[in-house]
Each structure stands twice: as C-alpha cells, then as structure tokens.
Amino acid sequence: MNRLANGEPKGNLSRRIIEIKGIVQGVGFRPFIFQIAKRYGLHGWVLNTSGGVLIEVEGEEESLHAFLDDLTMQLPPLARIETISVIEAEAAGYQDFKIRQSQAQLGEYISISPDVGTCAGCQRELMDITDHRYGYPFINCTNCGPRFSIITDIPYDRQYTSMQHFQMCDTCAQEYEDPDDRRFHAQPNACAQCGPLLNFIGGTPLQVINGDVIKLTVHALQEGKIVAVKGLGGFHLACDAADETAVTKLRLRKHRYGKAMAVMMKDLEQLARYCELSAAEEKLLMSPRRPIVILQQRKGAKLAPSVTQGLPTLGVMLPYTPLHFLLLANYQQPLVMTSGNISEEPLVSSNVEALEKLGGIADCFLMHNRDVINKIDDSLTRVIASREAVIRRARGYAPEPMLLPEQLPEILGCGPEQKNTFCLTRDNHAFVSQHIGDLDNLPTLEYYERMIAFYKQIFRINPRIVAYDLHPAYLSTQYAKSIGNVQLLGVQHHHAHIVSCMLENGITDQVIGIACDGTGFGTDGNLWGGEFLLADYRSFTRLGHFKYVRMPGGEKAIKEPYRMAYGYLYSLFGKGANAFPKYIESIEADELLLMEQQMYKHLYAPLTSSCARLFDAVSAIINIARIARYEGEAAIRLESIIDERVIDYYDFDLQEYILNPAPILQGVYDDLENDIAPSTIAAKFHNTLTNAITKVCREISNLTGVKKVCLSGGVFQNAYLLKGLVKHLTKEGFRVFWQQKVPANDGGISLGQVMIAHYNVSK
Ligand SMILES: [Zn+2]
Ligand SMILES: [Zn+2]
Ligand SMILES: [Zn+2]
Structure with a gap:
C-alpha cells in the first residue's frame, strides 16, 4: 500500500491536475475554486499563471466528480472557460486547500477581463449608511470594477495595476486575504482609509476646492457649468442634459457641432421617461458591459434640443462606476456625458492632460488619483433585429x-x-x-x-x-x-x-458578400463601397457592384453631399442633369461650373461605387443633409425620417450584377417635384435598396449555388435597411449573417x- 509522508494510508484518494484557460483572472475565479474545494472537503491548491489558472485537487473520487461538475456549472458571472484539461494523478498528500502565489511563465498569456460596471452588491453597499464603504466612489469587488483600464502587465495582480501605489488598510487587507470574502483578491480593493480619493478643481483661477466633492460637482452642474469627470477609461465632459445653454456652450467649446451626444440616466425608471425601451435594450443597458445604447426617444421628451440635434434617437448609458452612481443619485437629472477629448483626438485620461487639454472646455474638474493606464472609450451599440450590434467596441x-x-x-x-x-x-x-x-x-x-x-x-x-x-x-x-x-x-x-x-x-465556406460601405480602396485603384462579392477566407471574386460615378472634389464630396448628388446626376445623366432643375438651381453658379469642369475633365473626380455615397446624394437632393458635419450624417438623417408604413419603392436597373441607380434618382427627384413627403421618399429609397440587393443575391445564387449571405460595411449600421434585408433574404431561402460582436x-x-x-x- 502506498503511504503518505505522514504515514497515513492514502485509501482511495486520487488527484486531478486541472488547467483552465479563458477569462479566469480578476473575476473571482480562485475564491470560487477555493469554496467548492472546501464544500467537498478536498485538498490541494489553485493559482494564477500567465496562461490561466492551475489547480491541483485531491480527495475521494465522488467528491472530485462533484467538484468538477460545480466548477463548470456554477461559474462566477464574469468568468468564461475556453479550455479545460484534466489529468488524473496519484494523491500527493495535501493537508488543506490553499490559494498559492501567482506564477509567471515565459511566453504564456491569458485573456484579460474588460472593465466591469459596478455590481448590485457594491451598489447596495455604496448607498448603505451603515456600510464601511458608504459613499466611497471606488468601491468594487471580484465581480466588478476596473480591469483592463488599470493593468500594466499580467498576471492580473495588484502589483501590475495602477492600484500598486495604494497600501491596503487592515480591513481591506483582511477582506483581500479571506477566501470567503467577496473581495478576496479583488485587486483594486480599497476604502476611504486607504484607497484613491476624489478632488474638485474649480474657480478662477483654477484651484483645488475643499469640501464635499460630489456636492461641489452637483452645484456646478446646477449652475450650468461644464464639468470634466474622470471615469474608468478617461474623462467625460458633463453638463445638465436639459440645459440648452449649457449643452450649446459645450458644443461650441468642443467644436462639436453635428454629432449627437450621449446621456447618462440615473436608472431605468428615469430612462423610461425619455426613451422607448425593448426587453433586449434593457438587458443591454443593465449588462456588466454597460455600453451606450442607441434608443428611440419618446415624443415630447424634455432634453435640450442640442443634445441630439433633431435626431429622434438618443445614445443612453446607465451609471457604471460608483462615482457615476453617487453623482446621479445626488443630481437626479440626466447628464450629457460626452468623451473628454478635443476634436478627433483620443480620450484624455490623466489629470495633468485634462487640465492642459480640457481647460478650454470645462469650467471645473472632478478628478481622482487612481491612474488610467489604458485609455478606453465608452462602447456604443444598438439593437437591430432583436440582437445587439456593436458600433464602437x-x-x-x-x-x-x-x-x-x-x-x-x-x-x-x-x-x-x-x-x-x-x-x-x-x-x-x-x-x-x-x-x-x-x-x-x-x-x-x-x-x-x-x-x-x-x-x-x-x-x-x-x-x-x-x-x-x-x-x-x-x-x-x-x-x-x-x-x-x-x-x-x-x-x-x-x-x-x-x-x-x-x-x-x-x-x-464560401459566401455571397454584400459590402455596403463608405469608401475603400479597390484592386482597380477606384474607391469601392457597394460590392457584390463571392468570398472565402483566401480570396474573393467581384461579381458586381454599384455603378461607378465620379466624386467631384474627391474627399470633399464626402463632407459635402450636395457635391455627391451632382456627381451622380452628371455621371448618370450627363447633360441630362439639367433636367433636375430643383436641385441644380440650389447650387451656386461658380460652384456648379467648377464641379462641371472636374467631372468633364476627370480632375479631382475619382470613380466610386460606394453605397454610402448614394445615401449622401439622395439626402442632398431632398435637402435633408447638404453638408455632413460628421461621418455618415446624411445617411443617419435619411434613415431617421423614414415613414415605416410606406412599402412602395423605386425602379432600379440591374444588369450583369451592376446596379445602376439612375432610375432610383429619377424616382426620388420626381417625388420631390410632386411634393411627396421626404419621409416617404426616404422609405421608398431604403425599400428599393432592399429589393435590389435581394435580387443581386438571387442572381449570384443562381450562378453559384451559394445560399449564405454576409452583410457588412458601415451602411449596415442602418437598422431599417438591415432588418429589411434580413427579412427579404430569409424569405427567399438564404441564410443571412451580419455583424454583431465587431462593428459592421x-x-x-x-x-x-x-x-x-x-x-x-x-x-
Ligand atoms: Zn462589486
Ligand atoms: Zn481600506
Ligand atoms: Zn469600410
């Protein structure tokens, strides 16, 4: 009989060596293992490696089975197992179960958890006056808090995060060491005695103002001030979302004129007063990822008009850090929370940078001394066809x-x-x-x-x-x-x-690929963007595309859709473009002359097959957006006015897989002349594209037998078009795929x- 070192017979004990990869660090995985080992009286150890989690566990067969069942069936909410390998071995004679020191292994790697919104448990403690961390703006636990934004290296241990400068107090250290505590090895664990703290900078000249920082911030917001608020991945610029003067001031100072701004709402109850909400949207808003979700506004919602600039949709997020919860609980009103950056630069994330770069925009600053190591923007998503489609990941x-x-x-x-x-x-x-x-x-x-x-x-x-x-x-x-x-x-x-x-x-396997996009460089040197491909991982055949037209002024035509409209009319109708007087007459004479020359001489007028440019042209012709103040504005506005009751559409011309939009533009223009409502024209235009693309797929499928269709490219952020196509193509027996996890x-x-x-x- 085998004997252990202490002379005890091993009986029927055996051991398992378990290696797990996936999201298993910074998500409460080791205490979870510790607890199930204890539950079944098993001995051994668990540790983080650079490649995942390694476990050795021993005990009776039956208990080991139960352990493995619980391990895979009762995972902590944020954990994800990708691979698990289990090796059987002889018992080693462990006397207890321990969480061992992390091991770094050369060349190994591990998935790192994204940042996680404050969990329900921490939210409760934050607002509980009897709690040790009542009102502490950096409360977190193994299920929530900063992750990616504070790490400098792996394994995910405190020494490799921006928390390394904060020495835990006895209370925090005790929680951190206790495997039964929900803050066991929560790397950013802290409290008001030992952790990061807020400060408020305001006044003229700017100076640190002592007092209750949340109250000072609330007061500043009430006065219509713009406050730079340091969040998880960087700074936001915040102001009262109902205060038109404040929002306009923010736009002017930030030089951000067109694009809608995101709003943070206190909770679902407040949100329901402003927006329509489906079950899928609610789930997304409440998920630990806490993205901005694009929602339909309720009619008569009383936000400052400048927030969305007339769009019927609104980007909304719920609080996701304890600081946000405190701020919104005290302010009670929706806040504009737009990225703290200047023009198109990356998010500002350090205090020094904030004072330097946002000084001209913000009136005051709500800061703290926990460094953001990796700056990261808010994510932006939308529910399309009942599923999440990520727009900014x-x-x-x-x-x-x-x-x-x-x-x-x-x-x-x-x-x-x-x-x-x-x-x-x-x-x-x-x-x-x-x-x-x-x-x-x-x-x-x-x-x-x-x-x-x-x-x-x-x-x-x-x-x-x-x-x-x-x-x-x-x-x-x-x-x-x-x-x-x-x-x-x-x-x-x-x-x-x-x-x-x-x-x-x-x-x-091979698919029919429909790429409806802005512009991308084609193999023939032209700017592609409305492409009908037969594709696999290795290569593609371009079977067809939107008919080439010229873009007068090149890149300039992207920013000025009225140019694109001219590009289309001149390219497709030549001198016949004069038969569109209502549009042609809206352009200044010298501008028209210049564009005519560019088109005629092919000067600064590259060829494009872009689908997004067709949206631009239609928007300009019906005067929805003659100028695009941000990328995609014309298409966004065109989608936003659709009258969904309209099922009518325009003629189109598809020959040899080339889609000639001349009949579409003619139809749009005729409707304009006949004073048909822009909302009807917009619907008909979208319906036409749905029909045309469905026909393209049908013809390619007849040629090739392929029945899978992949839809990608920026145009497919358009919910109406995507929904319509999915419906039509599915009805015709296609299997339709679109982008949900990464942006289209x-x-x-x-x-x-x-x-x-x-x-x-x-x-
Ligand atoms: Zn938590
Ligand atoms: Zn502490
Ligand atoms: Zn593209």
Missing part, C-alpha cells in the same frame, strides 16, 4: 478575444484609417483592440502605436505576418510598411469586411485582415 468589450475557428500563427492586422482598431492573433484567439479612432492626427497615431506595443506585450505576441489595407495613404498602411523583418500582405478593404462578418458568425463599420476591418493574411501567407 471599447470599454466593457475589449480586450476580450474573438474565438477563431482554427489555430492561427501570430499575425497583426493593422486596420483601416477611420474608426481604426487593430487585431493580433495567437492560437485560436483574435484580440481586436478597443476603438482607436481616426488615424489622421498625431495623438491618435501615437495612441495606436502605443496600444499595439501594449497588446503585444500583455498577450505575448510577436507577429511575423502583418496585414494592411490596400489604400496607400492610410497611416495604418504606412505603419505596416515601416515594420521590418515581417511578411506583409495587402488586403482589399471589402474582402476584409466580409471575412470579418464570416468569422464572427463561424462561417468557414471599419472597426471590424482588422479582424478580417488577419484571417485573410493567414490563408494567403501562412497556410
């Missing part, structure tokens, strides 16, 4: 990996120019970065490069293959080409869109790039 989502259908080598996808994200792969993980932004300014480019370096470091990835967009002028392309000693691959923009959609839907816009490009690179370079 950032806080609460990144850096959670997308699981790939196969193992990939280490690859970097550099992403596009606008709404950039990058993507790094390893094994079957694709780490799509948080939303980086438009790479057209130096601070964003620096943020991009810094984040690539950081992701490479924390996920231990050293890519030897780098994919980039074909557009030669993109800074992400230039970045890729500046990396030495790697294999480079240029990937066509819309192929990347479609593969991104395939990947998140787990599709591995260019934020999804980097994910597609890595897989295409894998199939072309490493397979």
Whole structure:
C-alpha cells in the first residue's frame, strides 16, 4: 500500500491536475475554486499563471466528480472557460486547500477581463449608511470594477495595476486575504482609509476646492457649468442634459457641432421617461458591459434640443462606476456625458492632460488619483433585429478575444484609417483592440502605436505576418510598411469586411458578400463601397457592384453631399442633369461650373461605387443633409425620417450584377417635384435598396449555388435597411449573417485582415 509522508494510508484518494484557460483572472475565479474545494472537503491548491489558472485537487473520487461538475456549472458571472484539461494523478498528500502565489511563465498569456460596471452588491453597499464603504466612489469587488483600464502587465495582480501605489488598510487587507470574502483578491480593493480619493478643481483661477466633492460637482452642474469627470477609461465632459445653454456652450467649446451626444440616466425608471425601451435594450443597458445604447426617444421628451440635434434617437448609458452612481443619485437629472477629448483626438485620461487639454472646455474638474493606464472609450451599440450590434467596441468589450475557428500563427492586422482598431492573433484567439479612432492626427497615431506595443506585450505576441489595407495613404498602411523583418500582405478593404462578418458568425465556406460601405480602396485603384462579392477566407471574386460615378472634389464630396448628388446626376445623366432643375438651381453658379469642369475633365473626380455615397446624394437632393458635419450624417438623417408604413419603392436597373441607380434618382427627384413627403421618399429609397440587393443575391445564387449571405460595411449600421434585408433574404431561402460582436463599420476591418493574411501567407 502506498503511504503518505505522514504515514497515513492514502485509501482511495486520487488527484486531478486541472488547467483552465479563458477569462479566469480578476473575476473571482480562485475564491470560487477555493469554496467548492472546501464544500467537498478536498485538498490541494489553485493559482494564477500567465496562461490561466492551475489547480491541483485531491480527495475521494465522488467528491472530485462533484467538484468538477460545480466548477463548470456554477461559474462566477464574469468568468468564461475556453479550455479545460484534466489529468488524473496519484494523491500527493495535501493537508488543506490553499490559494498559492501567482506564477509567471515565459511566453504564456491569458485573456484579460474588460472593465466591469459596478455590481448590485457594491451598489447596495455604496448607498448603505451603515456600510464601511458608504459613499466611497471606488468601491468594487471580484465581480466588478476596473480591469483592463488599470493593468500594466499580467498576471492580473495588484502589483501590475495602477492600484500598486495604494497600501491596503487592515480591513481591506483582511477582506483581500479571506477566501470567503467577496473581495478576496479583488485587486483594486480599497476604502476611504486607504484607497484613491476624489478632488474638485474649480474657480478662477483654477484651484483645488475643499469640501464635499460630489456636492461641489452637483452645484456646478446646477449652475450650468461644464464639468470634466474622470471615469474608468478617461474623462467625460458633463453638463445638465436639459440645459440648452449649457449643452450649446459645450458644443461650441468642443467644436462639436453635428454629432449627437450621449446621456447618462440615473436608472431605468428615469430612462423610461425619455426613451422607448425593448426587453433586449434593457438587458443591454443593465449588462456588466454597460455600453451606450442607441434608443428611440419618446415624443415630447424634455432634453435640450442640442443634445441630439433633431435626431429622434438618443445614445443612453446607465451609471457604471460608483462615482457615476453617487453623482446621479445626488443630481437626479440626466447628464450629457460626452468623451473628454478635443476634436478627433483620443480620450484624455490623466489629470495633468485634462487640465492642459480640457481647460478650454470645462469650467471645473472632478478628478481622482487612481491612474488610467489604458485609455478606453465608452462602447456604443444598438439593437437591430432583436440582437445587439456593436458600433464602437471599447470599454466593457475589449480586450476580450474573438474565438477563431482554427489555430492561427501570430499575425497583426493593422486596420483601416477611420474608426481604426487593430487585431493580433495567437492560437485560436483574435484580440481586436478597443476603438482607436481616426488615424489622421498625431495623438491618435501615437495612441495606436502605443496600444499595439501594449497588446503585444500583455498577450505575448510577436507577429511575423502583418496585414494592411490596400489604400496607400492610410497611416495604418504606412505603419505596416515601416515594420521590418515581417511578411506583409495587402488586403482589399471589402474582402476584409466580409471575412470579418464570416468569422464572427463561424462561417468557414464560401459566401455571397454584400459590402455596403463608405469608401475603400479597390484592386482597380477606384474607391469601392457597394460590392457584390463571392468570398472565402483566401480570396474573393467581384461579381458586381454599384455603378461607378465620379466624386467631384474627391474627399470633399464626402463632407459635402450636395457635391455627391451632382456627381451622380452628371455621371448618370450627363447633360441630362439639367433636367433636375430643383436641385441644380440650389447650387451656386461658380460652384456648379467648377464641379462641371472636374467631372468633364476627370480632375479631382475619382470613380466610386460606394453605397454610402448614394445615401449622401439622395439626402442632398431632398435637402435633408447638404453638408455632413460628421461621418455618415446624411445617411443617419435619411434613415431617421423614414415613414415605416410606406412599402412602395423605386425602379432600379440591374444588369450583369451592376446596379445602376439612375432610375432610383429619377424616382426620388420626381417625388420631390410632386411634393411627396421626404419621409416617404426616404422609405421608398431604403425599400428599393432592399429589393435590389435581394435580387443581386438571387442572381449570384443562381450562378453559384451559394445560399449564405454576409452583410457588412458601415451602411449596415442602418437598422431599417438591415432588418429589411434580413427579412427579404430569409424569405427567399438564404441564410443571412451580419455583424454583431465587431462593428459592421471599419472597426471590424482588422479582424478580417488577419484571417485573410493567414490563408494567403501562412497556410
Ligand atoms: Zn462589486
Ligand atoms: Zn481600506
Ligand atoms: Zn469600410
């Protein structure tokens, strides 16, 4: 008989060595293991490694089975197991169950939890006057609080976070050490005695003002002031959402004129007074990810008109840090909470930077001394066809990996120019970065490069293959080409869109890819964006597209949709464009002459097949948006006025898979002449595209037999169009897939790039 060191017979004891990968750090996983081991009287240990969690557990067979059942069935809410390996071994004679010191292993890596909104337990304690942490704005536990935004390295231990400077007091240390406590190894654990604290800076000249910081902030907001509030991933600029003067002042100072601003509501009850809410939307708002959700406003909702600039929708989020809960509980009214940045630069995240950069916008500052290590924006999502569709993937989502259908080598996808994200792969993980932004300014480019370096470091990835967009002028392309000693691959923009959609839907065979987009560089040097592809991971065939038209003034036509309208009319009707007097006469004579020359001489008038540009043209012709103050404004406004009762549509011309929109524009114009309501025209236009794209799919399917359709590209953030297409195509027997986890816009490009690179370079 085997005997243990202390002479006891081992009996029928045996041991399991368990290795788990997934989101298992910073989510209360080790205390969970500790507790189930205790429940069944098992001995051994658990520890965090750089690659996941390692467990050795021993006891009687029956108890071990029960342990493994509970382990997989009763996971903590934020934990996610991707792989679990269990090896049987002889008992080692452990005398108790311990949580051991973390082990760092060279080259290993682990998924890192995104930041998590304050949980119900912490919310209760925060508002409980008898609680040790009553009113403490940094309360958190193993189920909630900052994660990605405060880490400097892995494993996720306090020493590798911005909490390392705060020495825990005895009370906090006791909780931290006690496996039965819900703050056991909660790395950001703190209280008012030992943790981060708030301060308020206001007055002229700016100075630290002593007193109750929340009350000072509430008072400033009541006075119509703009307050820079330090949150989880960076600063917000806040003001009273019902105060038109304050909101206008914020817009003027921030130079943000068109785009709607997000609002934070105290709770669902308050929200219901302003917005319609479906069950899916409510679930999303309340989820630990706490994104901004685009909702339909109630008629007569009394917010300052400048918040949405006339749009019927509103971006809303609920409080997600204890500080937000305290602020809203005391203020009681909805607050505008817009990104604290200047123009298109990245979010401001340090106190010094805030004073320097936001000094011209904010009247005062609500700050604290817990550093944001990794700045990260609020995520933006929308419910389309009862499912979440992420539009900006950032806080609460990144850096959670997308699981790939196969193992990939280490690859970097550099992403596009606008709404950039990058993507790094390893094994079957694709780490799509948080939303980086438009790479057209130096601070964003620096943020991009810094984040690539950081992701490479924390996920231990050293890519030897780098994919980039074909557009030669993109800074992400230039970045890729500046990396030495790697294999480079240029990937066509819309192929990347479609593969991104395939990947998140787990599709591995060929699909019909419908890319309805802004503009992306095509293999013929033209600006593509309304593409009918037959695609797989390796390659694509461009079977058809929206008919090419010229963009008078190039990029300028994107910002000025009235130019695009002219581009369409002149390209499709030539001199016949004069048969659209109501539109032509609205343009200044010298402007018209200039555009005519550009079109005629093909000067600064590139060819495009972009679908988004057709939306621009229609919006300009019916005078919904002659100028786009932000990207996509014309299309957003056109969608926002749709009369959903209208089922009518325009004629279209589809030949050899080329969609000629001339009859559509003619129809739009005739309706305009006949004083048909813009809301009807908008509906008819959308219905026409639904019909036309459905016909395209039918014809491609007849040719190829393919019945799966992937819809991607920025235009598919349009809920009405997407819903219509899903309905029509499904009715015709297609299986339809669209983007939900990564954006349909260019934020999804980097994910597609890595897989295409894998199939072309490493397979
Ligand atoms: Zn909590
Ligand atoms: Zn403490
Ligand atoms: Zn695109």
